[in-house]
Structures are given as structure tokens and as C-alpha cells.
Amino acid sequence: MSERPLLQPVAAPFFEKNTLELARTLLGCLLVKETEEGVAAGFIVETEAYMGAWDRAAHSYGNRRTKRTEVMFQSPGYVYTYQMHTHCLVNVVSGREDIPEAILIRAIEPYIGTGLMFARRKVKEVKQLTNGPGKLTKALGITMKDYGRVFYERPLFIAEGFKPEQIMTGPRIGIDNTGEAKHYPYRFWVKDNPFVSRR
DNA sequence: CCATTGATGGTCT
DNA sequence: GACCATCAATGGG
Numbered sequence: 001m002s003e004r005p006l007l008q009p010v011a012a013p014f015f016e017k018n019t020l021e022l023a024r025t026l027l028g029c030l031l032v033k034e035t036e037e038g039v040a041a042g043f044i045v046e047t048e049a050y051m052g053a054w055d056r057a058a059h060s061y062g063n064r065r066t067k068r069t070e071v072m073f074q075s076p077g078y079v080y081t082y083q084m085h086t087h088c089l090v091n092v093v094s095g096r097e098d099i100p101e102a103i104l105i106r107a108i109e110p111y112i113g114t115g116l117m118f119a120r121r122k123v124k125e126v127k128q129l130t131n132g133p134g135k136l137t138k139a140l141g142i143t144m145k146d147y148g149r150v151f152y153e154r155p156l157f158i159a160e161g162f163k164p165e166q167i168m169t170g171p172r173i174g175i176d177n178t179g180e181a182k183h184y185p186y187r188f189w190v191k192d193n194p195f196v197s198r199r
Numbered sequence: 200c201c202a203t204t205g206a207t208g209g210t211c212t
Numbered sequence: 213g214a215c216c217a218t219c220a221a222t223g224g225g
Binding site (some may be wrong): 048050057059077085087090091104132133134135161172173174175177 | 215216
């Protein structure tokens with residue numbers, strides 16, 4: 001009998017894809033966080049691509065390099081966390097080194113550690129646990145301390161999941177003041193999944 | 200069910 | 213001091 005752990009991180013080359021392709025590929029994959037409290041994981045069901053230097057909605061627009069965006073210039077697979085108001089949001093760094101692209105994880109479907117998620121979120125309905133980018137980080141225990149980790153190693157990693165039947169595409173959420181970029185169809189989600197943040 | 204609004208704190212100029 | 217890749221509470225249909 002195999003004693004291999006149930007959840008195994010993907011290998012680093014998994015992230016070596018065109019950013020828009022990776023944003024689609026991440027749908028259905030597991031996002032896993034291991035802490036002292038236990039393991040929590042969910043299937044990614046909604047993502048948004050941020051296309052770096054020429055995308056006005058990206059933090060790295062114009063190759064802007066600051067303490068916050070620094071990790072976006074790393075090789076693909078790095079963890080980019082940043083704070084929005086009182087919430088921590090998590091991104092997968094994409095694009096080769098010095099190409100500052102990233103993919104925001106906007107929603108997951110709880111799979112493992114639902115009890116732990118409820119303890120962290122204090123909501124009543126399962127749906128409310130992880131149907132938004134600030135909600136899922138709190139449910140999984142992802143914080144600014146995860147900035148600069150890599151998604152192909154523990155304790156915060158991507159693992160294989162399911163293959164979505166149908167993927168939907170549309171404009172990104174909450175980026176009204178970015179001119180042309182507002183209309184780019186860089187948001188991806190699993191069709192009819194109840195945990196997608198908006199329909 | 201949906202739309203609106205106020206609270207919120209770190210980052211960057 | 214402005215700007216947000218948000219959330220939860222509220223009030224109406």
C-alpha cells in the first residue's frame with residue numbers, strides 16, 4: 001500500500017505557459033494551504049490574468065517595479081500576495097523572469113478542511129466561505145507572510161484537480177479606472193459553478 | 200433576489 | 213493624501 005501524501009504539489013514547469021493559457025489551466029486545480037491548524041484546500045473555479053507591462057490594470061503596468069510588485073518579475077510559479085483594504089489577495093506569478101505577469105485567484109470550491117474554513121470565516125453558508133478573492137485567502141489561512149513563496153512547494157501549493165467541462169470568459173472585476181484594459185476578457189471561470197464570485 | 204454604500208489600512212507619490 | 217484586483221450590512225422588489 002502506498003503511503004504517499006494525498007495531495008502533491010505540481011512540478012515547477014507546470015507554470016511555464018502563456019499567461020492566458022495558465023489562467024485557464026489553473027481552473028479545476030487544487031489550491032492547498034498547510035498550517036499548524038491543519039490542511040485546507042479547494043478547487044480553483046475563477047481566475048483573472050494581469051498582463052504586465054502593457055496592461056493598465058496590472059500593478060506592474062509600464063514595468064513598474066516597487067517593493068510590492070518585485071515578485072512579479074520572478075520566474076513563473078512564485079506567490080504574489082498583496083493587501084487590498086483589509087484583505088489579502090493571492091496571485092500566481094506568470095511569464096518568464098522579468099516579464100511581470102500574474103493570475104489572481106478569485107474563487108475556489110471547498111474540498112478539504114471545510115470545518116477549519118468555517119472556524120476562520122465565521123459564516124453560515126458554505127458558499128460564503130470562498131466565493132471571493134479576499135474570502136478564500138482567509139478561509140485557507142493565506143497571509144502576507146506567503147509573499148515570495150513558490151506554488152510548487154509546501155506549505156502553499158497547486159495540486160492536480162478536475163478538468164472543467166466548460167470555461168467561461170469575460171471582463172475583469174473591479175478595475176473601472178483603467179481605460180481600454182477595462183474591457184479585456186481576462187477573467188475565466190468554470191461554467192455554472194456556485195462558488196464563482198459573480199455571474 | 201439585486202443594488203448601493205460605508206469601513207478599512209497598506210502602498211506609492 | 214489619493215488610490216484601490218474587497219466585503220458585509222442594509223434596504224428595496
